[in-house]
Amino acid sequence: xxxxxxxxxxxxxxxxxxxxxxxxxxxxxxxxxxxxxxxxxxxxxxxxxxxxxxxxxxxxxxxxxxxxxxxxxxxxxxxxxxxxxxxxxxxxxxxxxxxxxxxxxxxxxxxxxxxxxxxxxxxxxxxxxxxxxxxxxxxxxxxxxxxxxxxxxxxxxxxxxxxxxxxxxxxxxxxxxxxxxxxxxxxxxxxxxxxxxxxxxxxxxxxx
Numbered sequence: 533x534x535x536x537x538x539x540x541x542x543x544x545x546x547x548x549x550x551x552x553x554x555x556x557x558x559x560x561x562x563x564x565x566x567x568x569x570x571x572x573x574x575x576x577x578x579x580x581x582x583x584x585x586x587x588x589x590x591x592x593x594x595x596x597x598x599x600x601x602x603x604x605x606x607x608x609x610x611x612x613x614x615x616x617x618x619x620x621x622x623x624x625x626x627x628x629x630x631x632x633x634x635x636x637x638x639x640x641x642x643x644x645x646x647x648x649x650x651x652x653x654x655x656x657x658x659x660x661x662x663x664x665x666x667x668x669x670x671x672x673x674x675x676x677x678x679x680x681x682x683x684x685x686x687x688x689x690x691x692x693x694x695x696x697x698x699x700x701x702x703x704x705x706x707x708x709x710x711x712x713x714x715x716x717x718x719x720x721x722x723x724x725x726x727x728x729x730x731x732x733x734x735x736x737x738x739x740x
Contacts, residue, residue, distance in 0.1 A: 543649040550642045553599035554635065561598045562590040565605050566621065572609035574621045592624030593631060600634035669731075676732055700733040 557565070563586045570576070580588055593601060604627070611618050613630070622630065703726045 539652050540649060543645055543652070547642065547645045547649065550638060550645065553638050554597050554642070555599075556595050557593055557598040557601045559586070559590040561601060562586070562593040565589075565593070565601050568605050569608060569621045572605075573619070574608065575619060577620055577623050579623070588624050589627065592628040596628065596631045597635040597638060600631045600638060603634045604630045673732060676728070697733060700730045703730055 566585060566589055576582065576585060607613055608618075608622070608630075615622065615626075621627065707723060707726060707730075
């Protein structure tokens with residue numbers, strides 16, 4: 533168990549670190565990337581005016597990962613991409629496509645880590661035995677009785693209506709009918725109220 537908890541904690545830290553890599557670059561990040569590429573000796577595409585560079589590239593890279601953009605810039609400066617114009621900054625759509633490809637690798641790593649975390653996270657066992665369900669019903673009945681007594685002792689509720697087995701059977705038949713296409717909140721509240729009364733009556737009958 534201790535090993536599983538340690539593994540889970542480590543995976544959580546790794547997931548947090550990788551998730552941060554998916555943070556968007558923003559306008560400043562896009563402008564910084566272009567400056568890095570130009571400093572690295574890459575020229576601007578002739579089809580883009582110098583005064584429009586930041587605006588156009590910021591638009592193309594909007595929402596993309598800062599870490600992925602940094603990785604692409606390093607590869608471009610090192611000439612690692614098999615492209616025709618290695619001495620020029622790729623056009624905005626081309627650069628965005630490169631960044632998306634790197635971003636997918638980060639997302640894939642994140643998915644794998646989350647799958648591993650799910651695998652080592654213990655699934656809670658729910659006791660659905662008849663004994664457990666009986667305990668739950670008993671606790672619910674105790675709560676309903678205590679809540680009703682509190683309201684009555686503090687003048688918060690009128691004298692409760694008599695709800696015997698005959699009335700419970702009557703409302704069982706009512707609740708078994710198909711709902712109308714549109715049910716109001718008031719109607720749903722009334723339905724829930726009657727269902728609770730039926731359940732309470734059933735538990736009392738079983739106890740007797």
